[in-house]
Amino acid sequence: MTDLFIEGVALDASWRDRDRSLTDLIFDAVRAAIDDSGQPLEGIDSVVLAAHDLVDGRSLSSMVTAPAAAAYLRDEIRYGDDGAGAFAAAMTRLEAGHNRRTIVAGWGRASEHDVDAVSHGLFDPFFGRPVGLDELAVSALRAQAWIQRHGTAGRDAAWRRRRERAARNPRAVTQSGVQQSAPYPLRPEELPVWADFAVAVVMSTEPAGVKVAGMGQSSDPYHLGDRDLVGMPALVDAAGKALADAGAALSDVEVVELDALTGFDEALAVEALGLAEPGSAFGYLAEHDSVNPSGGCAAGYCAPAMGLARIVEATLQLRGTAGPVQQDAPRRALATGSSTIGSQTQTAIVLEAA
Amino acid sequence: MAADQDLITDVTDVEPVEIPGRWDFAFTYFAGNAASRFFAEIRENRRVMGTRCPKCRRLLVPARSFCDACFERTTEWVPVSNEGTLETFTIITAAFPGLPEPPVVLAYVTLDGADTALVNVVTGVDCSDIDAAAARLFEQPRVRLSFVAEPQGRMTDFSFVLAD
Numbered sequence: 001m002t003d004l005f006i007e008g009v010a011l012d013a014s015w016r017d018r019d020r021s022l023t024d025l026i027f028d029a030v031r032a033a034i035d036d037s038g039q040p041l042e043g044i045d046s047v048v049l050a051a052h053d054l055v056d057g058r059s060l061s062s063m064v065t066a067p068a069a070a071a072y073l074r075d076e077i078r079y080g081d082d083g084a085g086a087f088a089a090a091m092t093r094l095e096a097g098h099n100r101r102t103i104v105a106g107w108g109r110a111s112e113h114d115v116d117a118v119s120h121g122l123f124d125p126f127f128g129r130p131v132g133l134d135e136l137a138v139s140a141l142r143a144q145a146w147i148q149r150h151g152t153a154g155r156d157a158a159w160r161r162r163r164e165r166a167a168r169n170p171r172a173v174t175q176s177g178v179q180q181s182a183p184y185p186l187r188p189e190e191l192p193v194w195a196d197f198a199v200a201v202v203m204s205t206e207p208a209g210v211k212v213a214g215m216g217q218s219s220d221p222y223h224l225g226d227r228d229l230v231g232m233p234a235l236v237d238a239a240g241k242a243l244a245d246a247g248a249a250l251s252d253v254e255v256v257e258l259d260a261l262t263g264f265d266e267a268l269a270v271e272a273l274g275l276a277e278p279g280s281a282f283g284y285l286a287e288h289d290s291v292n293p294s295g296g297c298a299a300g301y302c303a304p305a306m307g308l309a310r311i312v313e314a315t316l317q318l319r320g321t322a323g324p325v326q327q328d329a330p331r332r333a334l335a336t337g338s339s340t341i342g343s344q345t346q347t348a349i350v351l352e353a354a
Numbered sequence: 355m356a357a358d359q360d361l362i363t364d365v366t367d368v369e370p371v372e373i374p375g376r377w378d379f380a381f382t383y384f385a386g387n388a389a390s391r392f393f394a395e396i397r398e399n400r401r402v403m404g405t406r407c408p409k410c411r412r413l414l415v416p417a418r419s420f421c422d423a424c425f426e427r428t429t430e431w432v433p434v435s436n437e438g439t440l441e442t443f444t445i446i447t448a449a450f451p452g453l454p455e456p457p458v459v460l461a462y463v464t465l466d467g468a469d470t471a472l473v474n475v476v477t478g479v480d481c482s483d484i485d486a487a488a489a490r491l492f493e494q495p496r497v498r499l500s501f502v503a504e505p506q507g508r509m510t511d512f513s514f515v516l517a518d
Contacts, residue, residue, distance in 0.1 A: 125381075126509070127389075127473070127509055130508055130509040131474045131510070132450060132454075133473060134450075141443065141460070145442035148492060148494065182447070183445060183446045184447070185488065224471070225416075225462065225470045226422075226471075229442065
């Protein structure tokens with residue numbers, strides 16, 4: 001199998017920067033990732049984008065946005081799902097020999113749209129939308145299912161530690177631009193910090209500082225009533241595949257960057273992955289900065305860029321350039337990305353310091 | 355050819371333009387035979403139907419034409435009980451156009467006989483005190499279906515109410 005490497009990364013997080021259009025945000029992030037890679041533009045042969053028309057408010061939005069991601073006269077495809085999924089698609093194209101060096105870019109600009117209306121509009125018109133489902137409601141249903149089994153001990157300490165990490169992260173947006181009402185049992189501090197994101201990665205078949213060691217993807221059923229809300233089987237399956245692909249065990253992973261809409265989703269993911277015993281996620285998160293050292297969704301959130309943001313944060317950790325949130329010289333990291341509709345699809349990526 | 359003094363090199367000294375936008379397109383969504391029959395049973399017979407997967411034997415509710423776990427077509431239609439167990443819930447406190455005024459209880463309910471849950475609104479719960487309402491629902495109470503007076507063949511034709 002062809003070895004793949006990350007040569008350049010960039011993460012541009014902001015809120016309602018009126019001096020920049022969406023394409024300006026994308027250009028800035030992609031330009032920064034190319035500069036970070038040290039590669040000339042001519043050496044890049046392809047672009048894989050992650051974007052949602054509904055989030056962008058532009059139909060066929062990649063027609064508008066792709067040139068800002070350096071797609072002119074390049075092989076460009078768009079992945080209508082999370083950015084980690086786009087990263088996985090780029091991997092398969094590189095491994096197949098179809099491309100040599102690829103830009104992966106993802107974005108979401110929460111300040112341009114009504115996040116509640118978009119969230120509601122994502123659900124199907126027959127069973128979901130009519131009863132008022134949206135992404136926060138799904139997270140709340142999940143949280144309550146967990147609370148009924150395990151209670152809420154340690155909850156405050158976990159979120160306090162998470163906010164502290166986000167506050168130290170120089171790439172974070174820590175004040176949400178959207179004030180939302182928290183559906184019970186979620187609390188305001190567990191809600192996403194809505195932000196504008198443009199994220200980019202340059203991935204290559206040429207050796208560089210961070211190796212892409214494994215990838216896994218999986219999906220849950222569509223109907224919420226069919227799902228194990230607490231167990232997150234698609235995440236477990238995707239992470240298991242990625243670790244097997246890398247020939248590594250979870251215990252070999254030193255940094256984990258988890259994509260989660262809310263703090264509670266993050267806690268459930270920690271347990272589902274097996275990092276913490278059932279019922280102990282809050283205590284684990286309060287004691288371990290190695291899980292979402294970036295601050296996770298407390299450091300800014302807007303789908304579908306978040307999985308790629310997690311990959312960038314993990315890459316910076318492995319390079320030793322994560323700044324004030326840098327962990328102690330990690331050699332292997334796991335990053336995940338999840339789709340909308342209650343994290344129905346999951347992508348897991350294992351990265352290693354080369 | 356422009357004189358040097360006419361060249362604009364700084365574009366930051368300008369009022370940023372904002373243009374409001376709104377998507378308001380009409381769509382027609384085709385429910386297909388399985389969902390149409392499911393809604394017709396609600397409208398005509400005030401009952402919830404599931405379809406059984408011939409492979410895993412789960413009774414899938416709401417009824418659908420295939421089991422996505424086994425990837426087999428379902429053929430057997432089975433009514434489930436009008437009573438079930440509330441497994442988890444949330445209380446929505448934000449208003450949204452077209453939906454009932456908050457607070458709204460949404461619950462994940464497994465009706466007796468079904469192997470999967472339905473998500474719908476729970477009505478009749480006193481939410482004047484959210485914590486008190488949550489404490490009652492925390493007990494995972496039994497619930498039953500309550501139908502509107504004139505069903506239209508939609509999920510909004512019914513809600514869950516506490517059975518006791």
